[in-house]
Amino acid sequence: MNDNITDMNTDRVIADLKRIVRDSEALLRDSADVLDDKGREVRERLTEAIDAAKVTCRRLEERALEGVRATDRVIREHPYQSIGIAAAVGILIGVLVARK
Numbered sequence: 400m401n402d403n404i405t406d407m408n409t410d411r412v413i414a415d416l417k418r419i420v421r422d423s424e425a426l427l428r429d430s431a432d433v434l435d436d437k438g439r440e441v442r443e444r445l446t447e448a449i450d451a452a453k454v455t456c457r458r459l460e461e462r463a464l465e466g467v468r469a470t471d472r473v474i475r476e477h478p479y480q481s482i483g484i485a486a487a488v489g490i491l492i493g494v495l496v497a498r499k
Contacts, residue, residue: 409463416456423449 427442427449474481 420452
């Protein structure tokens with residue numbers, strides 16, 4: 400269950416990072432003609448930051464994919480144990496929800 404929360408957080412971070420990169424690139428395109436020397440300097444730094452964010456996003460996606468592959472491999476190697484664990488977690492959640 401904790402891995403599921405981590406996966407959701409990773410997905411959210413990746414989505415947010417992609418949105419920031421996309422919006423920043425649009426801002427750079429739209430402001431290209433109206434910048435003075437200081438603005439151009441900021442634009443260059445922002446371009447570098449966007450490139451770094453893209454690399455980070457790719458790394459996060461790769462790590463998430465590796466996690467999915469590892470989970471799939473474990474489930475395929477131990478299908479009955481995986482079903483048992485999933486059933487136990489489901490029962491536990493059901494008991495906890497029913498208590499409230």
